[in-house]
Each structure stands twice: as structure tokens, then as C-alpha cells.
Amino acid sequence: MKKILIIGAGAIGGFYGAKLSQSGAEVSLLCRSDYDQVKKQGMEIKSHLGNFNFKPHQVIKDSSEYKDVPDYVLVTTKVLPEINFKKLLDPVIKKNTAIVLIQNGIHIEREFIELFPNQELISILAFVCVSKTDKGKIFHQDYGKLIIGDFPKLYSKKAEYLADLWKKSGIEVELSQDILKDRWKKLIWNAAFNPISVLSRGCNTNEILKNYATKNLVINVMNEVLLLSKLDGVLIEEDVIEKNISMTEKMKPYKTSMLLDFEANRKLEIEAILGNALKFAKEKSITVPYISTLYALLTCY
Amino acid sequence: MKKILIIGAGAIGGFYGAKLSQSGAEVSLLCRSDYDQVKKQGMEIKSHLGNFNFKPHQVIKDSSEYKDVPDYVLVTTKVLPEINFKKLLDPVIKKNTAIVLIQNGIHIEREFIELFPNQELISILAFVCVSKTDKGKIFHQDYGKLIIGDFPKLYSKKAEYLADLWKKSGIEVELSQDILKDRWKKLIWNAAFNPISVLSRGCNTNEILKNYATKNLVINVMNEVLLLSKLDGVLIEEDVIEKNISMTEKMKPYKTSMLLDFEANRKLEIEAILGNALKFAKEKSITVPYISTLYALLTCY
Numbered sequence: 001m002k003k004i005l006i007i008g009a010g011a012i013g014g015f016y017g018a019k020l021s022q023s024g025a026e027v028s029l030l031c032r033s034d035y036d037q038v039k040k041q042g043m044e045i046k047s048h049l050g051n052f053n054f055k056p057h058q059v060i061k062d063s064s065e066y067k068d069v070p071d072y073v074l075v076t077t078k079v080l081p082e083i084n085f086k087k088l089l090d091p092v093i094k095k096n097t098a099i100v101l102i103q104n105g106i107h108i109e110r111e112f113i114e115l116f117p118n119q120e121l122i123s124i125l126a127f128v129c130v131s132k133t134d135k136g137k138i139f140h141q142d143y144g145k146l147i148i149g150d151f152p153k154l155y156s157k158k159a160e161y162l163a164d165l166w167k168k169s170g171i172e173v174e175l176s177q178d179i180l181k182d183r184w185k186k187l188i189w190n191a192a193f194n195p196i197s198v199l200s201r202g203c204n205t206n207e208i209l210k211n212y213a214t215k216n217l218v219i220n221v222m223n224e225v226l227l228l229s230k231l232d233g234v235l236i237e238e239d240v241i242e243k244n245i246s247m248t249e250k251m252k253p254y255k256t257s258m259l260l261d262f263e264a265n266r267k268l269e270i271e272a273i274l275g276n277a278l279k280f281a282k283e284k285s286i287t288v289p290y291i292s293t294l295y296a297l298l299t300c301y
Numbered sequence: 302m303k304k305i306l307i308i309g310a311g312a313i314g315g316f317y318g319a320k321l322s323q324s325g326a327e328v329s330l331l332c333r334s335d336y337d338q339v340k341k342q343g344m345e346i347k348s349h350l351g352n353f354n355f356k357p358h359q360v361i362k363d364s365s366e367y368k369d370v371p372d373y374v375l376v377t378t379k380v381l382p383e384i385n386f387k388k389l390l391d392p393v394i395k396k397n398t399a400i401v402l403i404q405n406g407i408h409i410e411r412e413f414i415e416l417f418p419n420q421e422l423i424s425i426l427a428f429v430c431v432s433k434t435d436k437g438k439i440f441h442q443d444y445g446k447l448i449i450g451d452f453p454k455l456y457s458k459k460a461e462y463l464a465d466l467w468k469k470s471g472i473e474v475e476l477s478q479d480i481l482k483d484r485w486k487k488l489i490w491n492a493a494f495n496p497i498s499v500l501s502r503g504c505n506t507n508e509i510l511k512n513y514a515t516k517n518l519v520i521n522v523m524n525e526v527l528l529l530s531k532l533d534g535v536l537i538e539e540d541v542i543e544k545n546i547s548m549t550e551k552m553k554p555y556k557t558s559m560l561l562d563f564e565a566n567r568k569l570e571i572e573a574i575l576g577n578a579l580k581f582a583k584e585k586s587i588t589v590p591y592i593s594t595l596y597a598l599l600t601c602y
Contacts, residue, residue: 199500200601213597220590289521289590296514297598300501 001026002161005070006056007063007088009034009043011130012102013076014138016146018045018054019169020162028058028066030088035061037136046133047140049170063091072122072162074100079108079272086115093119098158102126102146105272106187107280109151122159123151123179125186145172149179184229185236189244190273192221194258195294198268206253209245217290218245224288228277231284270298302327303462306371307357308364308389310335310344312431313403314377315439317447319346319355320470321463329359329367331389336362338437347434348441350471364392373423373463375401380409380573387416394420399459403427403447406573407488408581410452423460424452424480426487446473450480485530486537490545491574493522495559496595499569507554510546518591519546525589529578532585571599 002025006017009031021027031038042055060066073092077083089099089112098120099112109123129142148163149155155175163173176182196208196217208214222241229236261268274295281288303326307318310332322328332339343356361367374393378384390400390413399421400413410424430443449464450456456476464474477483497509497518509515523542530537562569575596582589 196598196601199598201502203601208601211597211601213593214601217594217597220594290594292514293518293521293591293594296512296518297497297500300497300504300509300512300515 002071002165003057003068004028004072004074005030005066005068005092006074006076008075008077009038010076010078011132011138012126012128013074014043014054014132015045015047015128015130015140016076016102016126016166016171017056017074018043018052018138019171020165021054021056022052023165023168025165026057026068027054028060028068028070029056030060030063030066031056032061034135035059041136044137045140046138048142049140049144063088066092069094070097071158072098072100074102075112076102078267079103079105079269080267081271085111089116098122098156100124100162103272104186104190104269105276106183107276108272110276113151120156120158121151122148122155122162123183124148125179125182145174147174147176147179147182149176149182152180153178155179178234180232181229181234181236184225184232184234185240187229187273187277188222188225188236188240189248191225191277191291191294192218193248194256194273195270195298196221197256197259198262199294199297202255202259202263204253204255204259205248205251209249215245220290221294224281224291225277227286228280228284228288231286232280268298270295274298303372303466304358304369305329305373305375306331306367306369306393307375307377309376309378310339311377311379312433312439313427313429314375315344315355315433316346316348316429316431316441317377317403317427317467317472318357318375319344319353319439320472321466322355322357323353324466324469326466327358327369328355329361329369329371330357331361331364331367332357333362335436336360342437345438346441347439349443350441350445364389367393370395371398372459373399373401375403376413377403379568380404380406380570381568382572386412390417399423399457401425401463404573405487405491405570406577407484408577409573411577414452421457421459422452423449423457423463424484425449426480426483446475448475448477448480448483450477450483453481454479456480479535481533482530482535482537485526485533485535486541488530488574488578489523489526489537489541490549492526492578492592492595493519494549495557495574496571496599497522498557498560499563500595500598503556503560503564505554505556505560506549506552510550516546521591522595525582525592526578528587529581529585529589532587533581569599571596575599 004027006013007030017027039059042053045052100122102124125147127145130140133139305328307314308331318328340360343354346353401423403425426448428446431441434440467474
């Protein structure tokens with residue numbers, strides 16, 4: 001039986017961990033604020049895919065308490081500069097442990113490659129609407145698809161095995177030959193709509209696109225991301241911006257996840273979404289005025 | 302005795318009108334929300350230059366009620382697109398009436414030139430800290446200097462006369478040979494700090510300059526304004542940006558007027574400060590990414 005340790009018992013970690021456990025993997029959970037609740041009662045998952053009580057194999061407060069040799073360590077925390085991933089992962093990473101990231105943003109793999117250059121690194125994008133409603137309680141509202149690949153390219157047997165576990169539990173999974181490209185593609189939308197929704201003091205997707213000036217800003221940010229992706233050796237179809245805009249125009253107006261975080265006074269993933277893109281632009285000696293303006297305004301408090 | 306009608310009984314109109322009346326001009330006031338109070342008791346000015354009760358010659362609710370032929374009509378409202386200046390000024394503008402603007406922003410004179418192409422147009426910048434504390438009550442906190450010139454260049458006897466009235470009442474006045482240049486110079490600071498203070502959700506001048514990314518944004522916005530001023534035929538000294546930054550760094554940290562307006566839920570002068578600059582950039586077929594991003598984010602609600 002595959003041994004999996006999940007680091008980050010938020011909505012993403014809880015939900016996707018529960019699904020792996022449903023398919024028979026031995027899933028443990030590193031859990032801090034919800035420790036007592038989860039230790040006692042497990043995690044309660046409410047989902048249209050079926051409600052489920054997820055009883056982790058081990059519930060631990062600190063990585064050093066973990067008693068197994070994990071096949072996979074899933075990192076499902078937010079991407080925040082203050083999180084010390086070395087400290088979190090060091091005690092549990094063994095020779096054959098694959099590190100698996102289910103997180104937002106671009107170039108978030110760099111830190112893990114530097115810290116653990118010899119580990120297999122699987123990178124996952126989640127397209128899901130899931131939230132924690134209370135300690136140990138998770139509500140899966142909608143969607144759920146995962147895109148899985150080894151970083152930066154292709155995918156291994158080990159990635160395939162993980163994908164199969166999720167598929168068995170009813171999750172839609174796409175194995176990707178080019179996860180770096182998929183990350184840039186997702187960033188095109190995220191880098192524009194997430195920051196603009198916050199900085200416009202609460203506009204939803206529809207309000208952003210109805211205002212001529214912000215719609216143009218969206219397009220300008222997307223063009224900068226597209227340019228950066230090219231410099232990163234990734235070739236995305238030229239009509240991607242048009243498609244992103246028209247898809248968003250057709251969707252029901254909604255608040256971005258960054259706006260929801262902002263309104264709930266939670267930390268924002270500014271570095272993963274914008275900061276890393278900006279860093280990469282600097283490496284390539286190009287200026288990205290639209291991205292850098294959004295970044296500046298979000299980081300001044 | 303010179304006859305002056307003031308349109309806009311806010312802090313600026315009340316304060317500078319009071320000073321003209323102190324020097325012996327016959328100053329009337331168009332006054333809406335504060336009409337009853339001002340009609341009965343005049344305007345109470347609290348100032349370190351001396352407290353003063355300003356009794357306007359006429360207090361009127363509508364321009365059509367004005368019974369004189371004014372030498373000057375001072376426009377001291379905010380610059381907001383919804384204000385109908387044609388309706389406000391038409392009934393009172395006579396052959397020799399000079400229109401005098403004490404307002405923020407760039408190219409705000411264009412509308413008045415179009416509406417009243419035959420009138421003398423005097424343009425004034427106020428460097429003052431003054432606020433309305435209650436109906437008919439004005440508190441002059443600090444500063445007060447005016448820069449006065451005919452638009453777009455030089456100054457007339459009539460402008461000089463007005464300047465003298467203010468000087469007599471203790472106001473520092475500078476007559477300008479190039480008020481358009483002075484407006485661009487003031488915009489360099491305003492276009493950067495005012496929008497950034499609002500969009501950063503409340504940073505004061507010091508916080509903006511201490512954050513590396515926003516300090517850079519300030520410089521980038523200032524460079525765009527400087528470029529636009531050149532295209533408008535104005536030559537500003539190249540070290541103006543450096544000087545603006547180091548002056549602001551030396552000042553006590555403070556909240557910009559746009560931030561104060563924002564926090565008090567008052568309308569913002571977005572068009573006068575950024576919209577007109579952006580319009581001018583379009584006329585000249587150049588892109589100003591930093592200004593246009595700030596503009597987009599401020600206009601999306």
C-alpha cells in the first residue's frame with residue numbers, strides 16, 4: 001500500500017487527501033490548528049461526489065513525528081514566503097520519496113529543486129472550488145480536475161500511479177507532458193484577474209470585463225505573461241488571451257479566490273502569482289510594467 | 302470695487318473667497334448644501350492667519366439669481382465629470398468677466414475654453430491644507446500659497462490685481478509666466494502619490510517610499526508624466542523626479558488628499574489627475590502603462 005504524507009491540512013490537502021485514502025492509499029496528515037479535531041474525529045468531507053469521513057493513518061503536529069517512509073509527500077499549503085519548507089520536509093524525505101506540489105503559481109518548483117535536488121518532483125494544478133467551513137470540515141462545492149506532470153516535463157510511472165488513485169475515487173485527472181506550460185497557461189488568467197479583483201476593491205469577473213479600462217488592463221497583463229512564458233521556452237497558442245476573455249465573459253460573474261482571501265483577511269499568494277513572474281522578467285532583463293504595477297500595489301501596506 | 306462670484310462653497314472656495322473679501326472685494330457665493338447656514342451667519346474661517354467671519358455680498362443657490370456683472374468668476378468646485386459647468390457659468394459670464402479656476406489636475410482648462418472661448422481664463426494652483434469641518438465652517442490648517450497665471454502662458458493685469466488682493470490678506474502668491482508648466486509640475490507628484498495611496502489601501506507617503514516596489518512605481522509614473530509634459534511643449538528640469546522624491550522623504554508622513562477623500566467616501570478627482578493625462582497620451586499616440594493601470598484600477602467599481 002502506498003504511503004502518502006500530506007503537508008497542509010487546508011481545503012486542498014484535506015479534500016484530495018481524502019480522495020486518495022478512499023482509493024486505499026495510506027494517507028497521513030500533518031495538521032496544526034485542526035489537530036485535536038482531526039485526531040479525534042477525522043476530516044468530514046461534504047461533496048457532490050459523496051460525503052466521506054477521512055480518517056488519516058497518522059495525524060501529526062510536526063514532521064519529525066512521522067513514523068513511515070513515504071512514497072509521496074504532498075505539499076498543499078498556500079505558497080507564502082514565510083513558510084519554511086526545508087524544516088517541514090527534511091525529516092520525512094527519503095531516497096524514493098516523490099515530492100508532490102498541489103499549489104498555485106509559477107516557478108514554485110524552484111525552491112524544492114534547490115532544497116531537494118535528488119527527489120522526483122511532481123507538480124499538480126487543481127481546478128476546484130473547495131473550502132474549509134470549520135475545523136476538520138471541508139466543503140467541496142464544484143469542479144475538481146487535476147493536471148499532473150513531473151516538473152518540468154513528461155510524467156513518470158509514479159505520477160501515473162497517483163493519478164490512477166484519484167481517478168478511482170471519481171476525480172477527473174489529466175496527465176501532462178508539459179506541466180510548466182500548463183502552469184503558465186493557468187497563470188495567464190490568475191495573474192490578471194486575481195490582483196485586479198483585489199485592487200479594484202472588490203470587482204467580480206464581470207465588472208472587471210465590463211469596464212473598458214480594466215478589460216484592457218486584463219489583456220495587457222495577459223500579454224506580459226504570454227511573453228514571459230515564451231522566454232521560459234513554452235509555446236502557448238496565440239489565441240489563448242481571446243479565449244480566456246470570452247470564456248470568462250460567458251461564466252457567471254464571480255469573485256476570484258484572491259479576492260475571497262482578501263475579504264476574509266487571509267494572506268494572499270502574491271509572490272507565487274506575481275512575484276515569481278516578476279523575478280523571471282528581471283532574470284531575462286525585460287520590463288513588465290503592468291505586472292510590476294499590480295505587484296507594487298499589492299505589496300505596500 | 303471688484304465684483305467676484307465664487308462657484309463652489311467648499312473649503313477652497315470658502316477660504317480663498319474669505320481672503321478676497323478681507324481685502325475689500327465684493328465677494329458673492331454660490332452655495333447649495335450650506336445655503337441656509339451661510340445666508341444666516343456667513344462662513345466662519347478658523348486660520349492661523351487670523352479667524353474671520355466671511356459675510357458674502359450675495360449668497361445664491363443658483364447662478365441665475367446673481368444680480369451683478371462680475372469681474373471674476375472663481376470656479377472652486379472639485380473637478381468631476383458630472384458637474385455641468387455650462388449651466389453653472391452661462392448666466393453669469395459677461396463680456397469682461399474673467400474665469401478663474403482654482404482646481405486640481407491637468408488640461409482642466411480645455412472644457413472652459415470650449416464653452417467660453419472669448420473669456421479671459423486664469424488658472425490657479427493652490428498649495429494649501431484646508432477643510433470644511435461643518436456647514437459654513439472652514440479650518441485652515443497649514444500652507445496657503447497660490448500660483449496664478451493666465452492659461453496657457455503669461456499673466457494679465459487682471460490676474461495681477463487678483464494676486465494683489467490675496468497678498469494684502471496675507472496669502473503668499475506667485476505670478477506665473479507659464480501656468481501650464483506649473484500644472485504639469487504639480488501633476489508629477491499628484492499623479493503618482495494620490496492614486497497609489499488609495500490603491501495600496503491606505504499607505505501614507507512614507508510607507509509608499511519605504512517599499513521598494515511602490516517607490517519604483519512612483520518613479521515610473523513620474524517619468525510618464527514628465528514625458529507627457531514634454532509632448533505638451535513644456536520643459537521641466539530633469540532632476541524634478543529626484544527632487545520630488547527626496548522632498549517627500551523629508552516630509553512628515555501623511556495621507557494624500559485623494560486617500561482622505563476615499564476614506565471619507567467622497568468622490569475622487571480621477572479624471573483631472575489621471576484621465577486627462579491618459580487622454581492626452583492617446584492624442585499623442587503613446588502608451589503610458591503605469592498611468593493607465595492606476596486609472597483602470599481606480600475606475601472599476
